[in-house]
Amino acid sequence: MSSGNTINHRPVIRIQNIWKAFEGQQVLSGLNLDIYKGETVVVIGRSGCGKSVLLRHIAGLMSPDSGEIFFEDEEITKFNRKKLFKMRMHFGMLFQSSALFDSMTVGENVALALVRHSGFSMEKVNRIVLEKLELVGLADVTGKHPSELSGGMKKRVALARAVVMNPDVVLYDEPTTGLDPVMAGVINRLILSLQKELDITSIVVTHDIESAYRVGDKIAMLHDGKIVYEGTPAQVENTDNHLVRGFVTGQLGTEASM
Numbered sequence: 001m002s003s004g005n006t007i008n009h010r011p012v013i014r015i016q017n018i019w020k021a022f023e024g025q026q027v028l029s030g031l032n033l034d035i036y037k038g039e040t041v042v043v044i045g046r047s048g049c050g051k052s053v054l055l056r057h058i059a060g061l062m063s064p065d066s067g068e069i070f071f072e073d074e075e076i077t078k079f080n081r082k083k084l085f086k087m088r089m090h091f092g093m094l095f096q097s098s099a100l101f102d103s104m105t106v107g108e109n110v111a112l113a114l115v116r117h118s119g120f121s122m123e124k125v126n127r128i129v130l131e132k133l134e135l136v137g138l139a140d141v142t143g144k145h146p147s148e149l150s151g152g153m154k155k156r157v158a159l160a161r162a163v164v165m166n167p168d169v170v171l172y173d174e175p176t177t178g179l180d181p182v183m184a185g186v187i188n189r190l191i192l193s194l195q196k197e198l199d200i201t202s203i204v205v206t207h208d209i210e211s212a213y214r215v216g217d218k219i220a221m222l223h224d225g226k227i228v229y230e231g232t233p234a235q236v237e238n239t240d241n242h243l244v245r246g247f248v249t250g251q252l253g254t255e256a257s258m
Helices: 051-058 081-088 106-117 122-135 151-162 181-198 209-215 233-238 242-248
Strands: 011-022 025-036 040-044 066-071 091-094 169-173 201-206 218-223 226-231
Touching: 011 051, 011 201, 025 040, 025 051, 025 201, 025 226, 040 051, 040 181, 040 209, 051 169, 051 201, 091 151, 106 122, 106 151, 122 151, 122 181, 151 181, 181 201, 181 209, 201 209, 209 233, 218 242, 226 233, 226 242, 233 242
Parallel strands: 040 201, 040 218, 091 169, 169 201
Antiparallel strands: 011 025, 011 066, 218 226
């Protein structure tokens, strides 16, 4: 379980009764969730249940059909394009596929947001890039291309890129998917260390329950478009909630919504 930073008693993100459907298929169905500053919230649930859709709503990349999402007490669902862009500067995101640009070096990938948005000199940009790569243990791969890296190394580079602007919130989309247990452990430890080092709020979506136990201050289960359970890792381990127990043991019935 994450030991993390001191968690403040006010939500930095409030999600209130959001609904979202695609081509008539309901994905989010009145979902509510509060995320507090400094905590790591892990959203668990079966593949296809809407976890990544939830992340994209939090980042302002999707708009709900109805409901409200607040960041720092401002309702982002009413933001225009300019305000959304400004808000996203407070967010970093680690994509499931890492989403690195193959034509760029590692250093160029990590530097991209700084080059486009910071106004810093290239000397300062390069210094920050090296600092972030050092945080993930990859200071020696700056000049390499993604094709030269292993899957775990790509994840770490993508993580350095996600935090290069010192965001307030980092969103992790299935950060350990496709990794062997050793590298998954490395990524979990990095999530914890970056939370502490950079004083960030983290939101992790995953179906990897071991990862959820390792990094989460709070675990929330998404099922049938709603958060059906919230608790600490210890509470999740000991709950008698049949949906959570079914997911944790890998025996969630086939009747569960995908």
